[in-house]
Amino acid sequence: MPRIPRWLKVWLVPIWNRTHRVVGRTRQFATAILQGRCEWCSACGRFGPMLYQARVVPPRLAELWGLTPQRTKALARRESCNCAWCGAKLRARRIARVLLDTYPVGDSLERAPSVxxxxxxxxxxxxxxxEFNVIEGLHDVLLALPGLAYSEYQEGVEPGSMVDQVRCENLTRLTYPDESFDLVLTSETLxxxxxxxxxxxxIRRILVPGGRHIFTVPVLPGVPKTYARADLMPDGTIVARGPMIHHPGGDHGYPVFTEFGADLPDLLKKAGFETTVSWGDxxxxxxxxxxxxRKPDGASIATAGLTHSRPLG
Structure with a gap:
């Protein structure tokens, strides 16, 4: 079989890759429409298909985490089902919905249609x-808030420093003053x-009395008690207590130090918060x-005229 000339490969490979992406995207759109996964996005407010991507959960991650096929699909839905318009994945759109329910409009208790x-x-x-670490799909919408303070963690960078015009913060030693924020948002960070x-x-320190921390963390059903998967030693080395899991790849990515269980609300209460779980177990x-x-204050939050809350869907 004759070999393809190098100059022709250079020309053909980008075309092949683009075609592959277009075909894959078209398949995702068609599947979402056929399966009825079209809805209004709570983040951007537009109607469209929610694109499922099974590959966001690599087989190695499922193996290390001991996921059943059913749980693997549920985790893939959580980490995908992206809005075709803004890219907000399911967990980001859930945060958006919780924001709208937690902070209704005026005295009418009506929900805004979108963030x-x-x-x-x-x-x-x-x-x-x-906002600590970008919440994909929701971050771009939140940028319209004048009072948004966005930061990322970067290993080896002094908290409070700026890198490429982005503030760097370490959640274990934040540089923000006490009672600086009405709301803290994190997703897949803790x-x-x-x-x-x-x-x-x-987080409790930088919240005003009555302020809220709205967040997601991975919690698998059947895990009764939160436990440590690894420890960070004084010299900076990481010592695993069992199978070491990294997100997003399993063997690579960000190390997971804590496996959260059903006792998470109790842990939050011990840390001095009033806790609500939205969207059930x-x-x-x-x-x-x-x-x-919620950081207790003994009364309803008055900041920004917000005096009401309602049960979450």
Whole structure:
């Protein structure tokens, strides 16, 4: 068989890759439409298909985590089902829905139709919001908030420093002053923090009385008690207590220090929060829980004129 000339490969490979991506994207759109996965996005407010991607959960990650095929699909739904318009995955859209339910519009207790509309309301534009690590699909919408403080963790970078115009923060030793924020948002972050107790203390410290931390962490059904998967030693080395799991790849990615269990609400209460779990318990079919921790103040939050809350769907 004759070999393909090098110059022809250079020309053909990009075309092949683009074609492969287009075909894959078309298949995702068609599958979403055929399976009825079209809905209004709580993040951007537009109607369209929610694109499922099974490959977001690599086989090695499923193996190390001991996931059944059913749980693997549920985790893949949680980490995909992306809005075709803004890219918000299911867990980001769940956070968006919780935001809309937790902060209704005025005295009417009506939900804003989307976070894109919510951020334009004057009462919410006065909120001071801290987003730690980008929440894909939701971050771009939140940028419209004047009071948004966005930061990322970068290993070896001093907290409070700027790298490529992005502030760097370490959840175990934040540089923000006490009672700086009305709302803290994190998604798939706490499990990667080596000192969970320190992170919860810091989040509580920077919240105003009555302020909230709305977040997601992976919680598998049937895990009764939160436990450590690894420890960070004083010299910076990581010592695993069992099979070491990294997100997103299993053997590579960000190390997981904490495996959360059904006792998470109790841990949050011990850290000084009032806790609500939105979207029910973790089940074999639905792993996209959203947690709300509120710093007590003995009264309803008055910041930005927000005096109401209602049960979450």
């Amino acid at each position: 894109a509309a919510w951020v334009r309301r004057p009462e919410f534009r006065r909120l001071r919001v801290a 499990e990667h923090v080596p000192d969970l107790d320190a992170a919860l203390r810091e 973790s089940t074999e079919e639905d792993l996209a829980q959203v947690f709300i921790s």
